[in-house]
Structure formats: C-alpha cells, structure tokens
Amino acid sequence: MKKIFKIGMxxxxxxxxVWTFWFLWQKSRxxxxxxxxxxxxxxxxxxxxxxTGKVEPRNEILIKPQMSGIIAExxxxxxxxxxxxxxxxxIKVIPDMVSLNSAESRVTRAQxxxxxxxxxxxxxxxxxxxxxxxxxxxxxxxxxxxxDKEELRTAKxxxxxxxxxxxxxxxQLSNTLVRSTINGTILDVPVKxxxxxxxxxxxxxxxxxxxxxxxxxxxxVGKLDETEVGKIxxxxxxxxxxxxxxxxxxxxxxxxxxxxxxxxxxxTMFQMKAAVKVPKDVFIRAGYSANAEIILTKLDQVITxxxxxxxxxxxxxxVYVLKTKDPQTFKKKQVKIGLxxxxxxxxxxGLSSKDSIRGSEILEKKPEPKKEDKK
Numbered sequence: 001m002k003k004i005f006k007i008g009m010x011x012x013x014x015x016x017x018v019w020t021f022w023f024l025w026q027k028s029r030x031x032x033x034x035x036x037x038x039x040x041x042x043x044x045x046x047x048x049x050x051x052t053g054k055v056e057p058r059n060e061i062l063i064k065p066q067m068s069g070i071i072a073e074x075x076x077x078x079x080x081x082x083x084x085x086x087x088x089x090x091i092k093v094i095p096d097m098v099s100l101n102s103a104e105s106r107v108t109r110a111q112x113x114x115x116x117x118x119x120x121x122x123x124x125x126x127x128x129x130x131x132x133x134x135x136x137x138x139x140x141x142x143x144x145x146x147x148d149k150e151e152l153r154t155a156k157x158x159x160x161x162x163x164x165x166x167x168x169x170x171x172q173l174s175n176t177l178v179r180s181t182i183n184g185t186i187l188d189v190p191v192k193x194x195x196x197x198x199x200x201x202x203x204x205x206x207x208x209x210x211x212x213x214x215x216x217x218x219x220x221v222g223k224l225d226e227t228e229v230g231k232i233x234x235x236x237x238x239x240x241x242x243x244x245x246x247x248x249x250x251x252x253x254x255x256x257x258x259x260x261x262x263x264x265x266x267x268t269m270f271q272m273k274a275a276v277k278v279p280k281d282v283f284i285r286a287g288y289s290a291n292a293e294i295i296l297t298k299l300d301q302v303i304t305x306x307x308x309x310x311x312x313x314x315x316x317x318x319v320y321v322l323k324t325k326d327p328q329t330f331k332k333k334q335v336k337i338g339l340x341x342x343x344x345x346x347x348x349x350g351l352s353s354k355d356s357i358r359g360s361e362i363l364e365k366k367p368e369p370k371k372e373d374k375k
Contacts, residue, residue, distance in 0.1 A: 036359035040351050047297040053222020055288045057213035061182050064206040066175040068198040069093045071191050078188050082180040088210050089178045103159040110155040114148040121145035184214040218276040220292050223269040231296050238294045252276045307345040309357050320358035330358050
C-alpha cells in the first residue's frame with residue numbers, strides 16, 4: 001500500500017514539473033502583436049481654428065426722449081417689431097412753475113388785448129360800411145385785430161406746450177411722443193409708467209426709452225488668440241454654430257480684426273467681427289453664444305492618412321506599409337508630410353492611394369469575471 005502511495009506522489013510531482021516547464025516556455029515565447037490596418041485615402045483636408053463669442057445686431061439704436069418728464073404710457077414691449085415713426089411711449093410734462101405762471105399771464109394779457117381789438121373792429125366795420133370812416137382807418141383797425149388774434153393763439157399754444165408739452169395744432173408731432181427712428185425689433189424697454197426721464201444734453205446722455213435693432217443684420221463678435229490671429233484676414237469664410245440652435249450652421253464672412261489686443265487670463269486676445277448670413281426662416285436672438293470655425297487652409301484631393309499612424313525620428317516622418325496580411329508584416333517607409341487638421345494629415349510623397357499602413361495595436365480583451373447568481 002505504501003509503495004502505491006509513493007508511486008502516485010512521484011507521478012503527481014513529475015506532472016507538476018512538466019506543467020511548470022511548459023508554462024515557463026509559453027511565457028518566454030514572444031507575443032504576436034496585431035494592428036489595425038488603415039487605408040491610404042485621397043480626399044480633402046482643411047486646417048481650421050475656432051473662435052468663441054456671441055451673435056449681436058450690427059447696430060443697436062438707443063431711443064431717447066426729446067424732453068424731460070414722466071412716462072405716462074408705454075405702447076410697445078421687448079420683442080415687438082416696429083417701423084420708423086411708430087410711437088413707443090408717451091411722456092407727461094412736469095412744468096416749471098415760474099414758466100407756467102408766465103405763460104398763463106401772457107394768455108391773460110393777450111385775451112384782454114384781443115377783446116378790445118374785437119370791439120374796435122366790429123365798431124369800425126359798421127362805420128366803414130356806412131361810409132363814415134375811410135378805408136385806410138378801417139384797415140388799421142383790421143390789422144390790429146388780426147395781430148391780437150394771432151398773439152392770443154400763440155400765447156395759448158405756448159401755455160399748452162409749457163403745461164402739457166404739446167400744442168393744439170401739432171399733436172402728431174409732439175415731443176411727448178417717443179418714436180422709433182429705424183425699422184427693427186425692440187430689444188429692451190428699460191422704463192415703466194411713472195418713471196422720470198430726462199432729455200439728452202451736454203451734461204447728460206439722457207434716459208433710454210428703448211433699444212431697437214435690425215435683427216436681419218447680425219454680426220458674430222468673438223476673440224482669437226495671438227497665435228492664430230496672424231493666420232486670418234478680412235474676407236475669410238467661416239461657419240457659425242450657435243449653442244441654442246444646435247441643428248443650424250450659419251455662414252459668415254470676416255469683416256474686422258482688431259489692430260490692438262487685450263490681455264485676458266495671461267493670453268493676448270484680439271477682437272474679430274464677421275457678417276452672419278441669417279436665413280429668413282431662422283430667428284436669432286441678440287446675445288446668443290456661438291463658435292466660429294475659420295478655414296485657414298484647404299486642400300482638395302490629396303493623399304491623406306490618420307495622423308496617429310506617423311512615427312518621428314528627429315525631423316523625419318515614417319509609416320509602416322503593410323506587406324502581408326497573415327501573418328502581418330510591415331515595411332518601414334519614410335514619407336514627406338504636409339497640412340494637418342489634427343486628425344488627418346497630408347502625405348506629399350512616399351505613399352500612394354493603393355497602399356495600406358499600420359494603425360493602432362489591437363489589444364486582447366481580458367475575459368470579464370463571471371458574476372455569481374444571487375440566490
């Protein structure tokens with residue numbers, strides 16, 4: 001019995017030694033690496049840069065009152081479309097008491113003078129018809145009557161202007177009515193009924209009643225880093241992507257690049273402006289955040305490969321051209337590269353569109369541990 005046990009132990013020991021040698025032999029064998037195969041393609045390649053900014057109307061017009069007072073009525077609100085001449089608000093004039101008292105006194109004096117002239121006119125008119133007085137005397141009386149009548153009308157208009165800010169015969173042209181000066185959309189009405197407003201003068205810009213802009217004439221206003229600004233020039237096309245309109249990509253043309261930079265967070269930034277082409281069926285709100293992709297360089301129908309396939313030795317670029325598929329064998333080949341967009345790169349020489357090259361290594365997936373069934 002002991003002899004059988006010894007023989008069994010020796011067999012187990014021998015098997016363990018053989019398995020150990022086999023395992024070490026397997027570990028010492030070189031692993032065969034497999035790579036993805038990338039085709040050399042002929043296509044277009046573009047070098048782009050991205051500027052961040054927002055979309056704004058080209059001109060925002062501030063509508064200000066032509067006289068001081070209190071807002072009596074507001075007829076429009078933000079978002080309303082207006083035409084030049086449309087009334088936005090009405091101002092109630094708060095008269096100066098000294099001026100008001102002077103205007104009332106003028107009306108009183110003018111009324112007294114007119115009443116007397118009217119009596120004289122009616123009397124002399126009768127005498128003239130009866131041929132008691134001459135035509136010359138009657139015309140003098142008539143002239144004084146007409147003059148006093150006009151003075152009374154002027155005094156009443158002056159009183160109306162001082163008290164209400166409007167005369168009886170020029171109601172539609174009154175300065176109390178604040179009107180839009182352009183065709184456009186109202187962006188903001190910062191005043192409410194009861195607010196005091198003042199007119200623009202040499203010492204004050206005046207109160208803004210409304211902001212109006214033409215929303216069909218929009219600009220992209222953004223900033224570019226100094227490393228990119230030297231590569232752009234006026235007239236360059238660009239694509240505008242608006243954050244609030246993800247499914248819309250608008251076109252624009254660069255109109256302005258600031259000649260002076262400003263420092264922001266340690267970097268020098270330059271302002272740029274581009275005219276945005278807005279389709280009729282798209283409504284853009286002022287202040288939308290947007291990104292502008294500017295095409296710096298574009299090449300058509302050139303040989304391109306993924307940039308990740310290139311290896312560098314100093315200033316020289318190499319790729320590995322596929323020789324056989326199974327097993328995979330490659331030949332190292334020098335290439336001359338050109339324009340890159342960060343993903344694809346142009347190959348000027350060394351490859352043709354019929355070649356295939358080595359890509360990234362294919363890593364073996366480790367089997368996931370089996371999850372035990374929960375009872």
